[in-house]
Amino acid sequence: MRYVIIGAGAVGGTIGGRLFESGRETVLVARGAHYRALRDGGLRLTTPQEGTRTLSVPAVDGPQALPLRPDDVLVLAVKSQDTAAVLAEWGARPVEGGGLAADLLPVVCAQNAVENERVALRLFRRVYGMCVWLPATHLDPGEVVAHCAPLSGILTVGRYPGGVDRTIEQIAEDLSASCFHAPAVPDVMRWKYGKLLSNLANAVEAVVGREGSGQRDVQELCRRARAEGEAVLTAAGIAFSDPAERAEVLGDRMRVQPIAGAERRGGSTWQSLARGARTTESDYLNGEIALLGRQSGLGTPVNDLLQRLAVGFAREGRAPGSMTAHELLALMPPE
Known part of the structure; x- marks a missing residue:
């Protein structure tokens, strides 16, 4: 799997940075000054135990800059008010080998609120929820601080509207190997x-x-x-x-x-x-x-x-x- 983190702010930057550190293929998606800082200098990730380090995570500024692959997982970490517009743009992109992202790729809503999954399911066939307990800060371009230890967060995941399948089990395994506790549950919306x-x-x-x-x-x-x-x-x-x-x-x-x-x-x-x-x-x-x-x-x-x-x-x-x-x-x- 390649993880495409759409919205590399406090939550997305921490998830993407930790996945990258654990050896998972990861791409960060950001805009404006934050994108330019990631592109030019990498992600500066700070955590209590490891301090500050710079991670050379690949970064793009939108779907037009990233050829999508059949093994991609789209992790949506934008604010809820931006969900519909962002997913419409990504869902219309072709995937290598034929077909559109909305029909082929899983999207994981790593967001607060409970409307995002419903919005996503209008466009994407395979939608997953993530209940995010991850105290983190993003105020300056290129910089993210994750404040918790020994783990950076609790990311409860599951299929929307309910259930667990092999895709979310694999995502949970990857997150659990990346400094998160990530149980896969059949009732993720109850947690959200x-x-x-x-x-x-x-x-x-x-x-x-x-x-x-x-x-x-x-x-x-x-x-x-x-x-x-x-x-x-x-x-x-x-x-x-x-x-x-x-x-x-x-x-x-x-x-x-x-x-x-x-x-x-x-x-x-x-x-x-x-x-x-x-x-x-x-x-x-x-x-x-x-x-x-x-x-x-x-x-x-x-x-x-x-x-x-x-x-x-x-x-x-x-x-x-x-x-x-x-x-x-x-x-x-x-x-």
């Missing part, structure tokens, strides 16, 4: 819905940061956001993993470790704002709960507000953490 509930706090972190006064009250708002999420998933009959299951899987396999000069300041939504992105995943995180709430007739006022705030921050180019906890609390509806 559990991760969705945790990601509802991303918007809070993005707008007020992790420090400062009022953080205890802010954490209570995160609890309320999760409670709304659990209520609408339950009403919709959607199964989700719970924190106890996650803790059992994580065990001592991965813990965030200090890295001198590479402090983890925020998660994926925080990083999007820090890089100046004008879109975020919030429409597919808090917005997913808002959607399900409207479909089931349940109110989701906390997630509604968090979605609007995070989207507004990106659209206006506001810096992450530029709202105070007091200002956020003043906007919140009473419980």
Whole structure:
């Protein structure tokens, strides 16, 4: 198998770098300054145990620059709002020997949220989900920091909408040999819905940061956001993993470790704002709960507000953490 990592940011860069280090054939796909840095200087990957090293992983800036092979695995690690456009472009590409990528190649959605697999299945015949627990940072072109040890992450994988086959078993084996714990499970979306509930706090972190006064009250708002999420998933009959299951899987396999000069300041939504992105995943995180709430007739006022705030921050180019906890609390509806 050759792994084509579409979106070599924090998650994609770590997965691609680790696969490359373990001897798996890997190609990174990136855009703009990040692509140019990867092309010209390689991937600078930093981890707690190994420090910083430069990996000469091949890099391209899109599907037109990479002849596709029948043994390719497309690992999608772009943000959810970019999924449809990116997969339409890749799916239309020919594969050596005849046929199109959408008909022949597997695509693995290594992303937050739960809509990506459904979008992918409109275009690709073989779709797989990946529940990503991988604290990592990508702020500067060509550089990725993976903050956990002894393993870099937990990547639970499975076929979408359900099941396990030989393809995903081989992918799991390769990931497990590359500094990840990667169980192949028949119910991967149950794990992804559990991760969705945790990601509802991303918007809070993005707008007020992790420090400062009022953080205890802010954490209570995160609890309320999760409670709304659990209520609408339950009403919709959607199964989700719970924190106890996650803790059992994580065990001592991965813990965030200090890295001198590479402090983890925020998660994926925080990083999007820090890089100046004008879109975020919030429409597919808090917005997913808002959607399900409207479909089931349940109110989701906390997630509604968090979605609007995070989207507004990106659209206006506001810096992450530029709202105070007091200002956020003043906007919140009473419980």
